[in-house]
Amino acid sequence: MSSPGGRMDGATDVFVAHRDLLFTVAYEMLGSAADAEDVLQETWLRWVGVDLDTVREPRAYLVRITTRQALTRLRTLRRRKESYVGPWLPEPLLTSPDVAEDVELAESVSMAMLLVLETLTPTERAVFVLREVFDLEYGEIAEAVDKSPAAVRQIAHRARAHVAARRPRGVVSADEARDALAAFQRAVETGDLRGLLDILAPDVVLVGDGGGVVPAALAPLVGAPGVADVLRKIDATVSMRPAQVNGYPALIFRRAGRIDTVIAVRIDDGLVTGLYAVRNPEKLSHLERETALRR
Known part of the structure; x- marks a missing residue:
């Protein structure tokens, strides 16, 4: 024994x-x-x-x-x-380069995909994640969600169709993402309006999450001119460094040594099409600990 x-x-x-x-x-x-x-x-x-x-x-x-x-x-x-006050964004998760190389996993944890998953019911979300991301058998999923395998198949089909109609475009190459992020960071650091307008897609969307705790727009901002104007007003005393967040390129902004904002950057065809700015301090505490451990 x-x-x-x-x-x-x-x-x-x-x-x-x-x-x-x-x-x-x-x-x-x-x-x-x-x-x-x-x-x-x-x-x-x-x-x-x-x-x-x-x-x-x-x-x-x-x-x-x-x-x-x-x-x-x-x-x-x-x-x-x-x-919740204002737009809700997922809590940013620091990911390693090997996650970005796993295209399916990188897409599944991206801000854009997690926002799509928010539109599913809880059971649909569970079934989609277990089947499409982790490739579990229907029988295993059925036990996890207390449904019959036949019901799980129907739920999976419905969830797959729902996500397919809304999912973001494919993940860009590592080189393309790195180049676009570097150009974006240079433009933000220098307040270069021309540089920002060159790297931002005309219909770029900026979503900010302050949770009602810190300032953030209460609705998504759409369009390169308006987004560029906001980015040019970033305090010059705030430091920024590139990172990999949710499998995608990102910038981590620090003020007085503490994380102030994390902006995950969605890139399509070499241009920035989405900016997901998490400012809610409660959502940054986990990332603060993670980055402290990796220093």
Whole structure:
């Protein structure tokens, strides 16, 4: 008979081996790194109470727990978002270059895609993420969302069609993204109106999320002239550096050493078509910790 300590070590090893997968599932369902971490904590607390000898497929079992916890939290978050001040954006997530090279994963965690997923019902979102991003079998998904495999197939079909009609265009090459971000950063740093108008698409959209805590536009701003005008007014004392956020190029703005704003940059055909500016301090705390660890 295995000792309690041995069982705990075994449970820990299995959980750690699948932690990145579980975090990504929770984050893609919730659009919040902080809430995804809470879901992982809840998953862990349930996992350590399980008799591992009765678990045939630990990965599927853990995904099922995580999905159910995320679904419960997602329904609560939806009610909270109804009273949110101004546009809501996902919590920015620092990602490594290898994520950007995985085109499907990079697209699935992009700001643009996460906003599309916001238009799905909680169950549709769970099914879409588990099937389209992680390629789980319908039977596994059915257990996770408490539906029959036949019902899951129908939900997956409906969600796939919904997303296909709204999903952003394909991910650009790393070189194209790097060049466009560098040109964008130079123009912002120097307040170069001509440079901004050259790199911004005519119908560029700027979405700001201040959460009612810090200043941010209460509606998306559309059009290169207006967006360029806002960008030219960025305080020259704010430092900025390029980063990879949600699998896409981004700029992290710091004021007095603290993250002030994160702008994720959507690029199509060499031009900036979307700017997602997260300013809500609550949504920047996770990124603050992540960047501190990587310094």
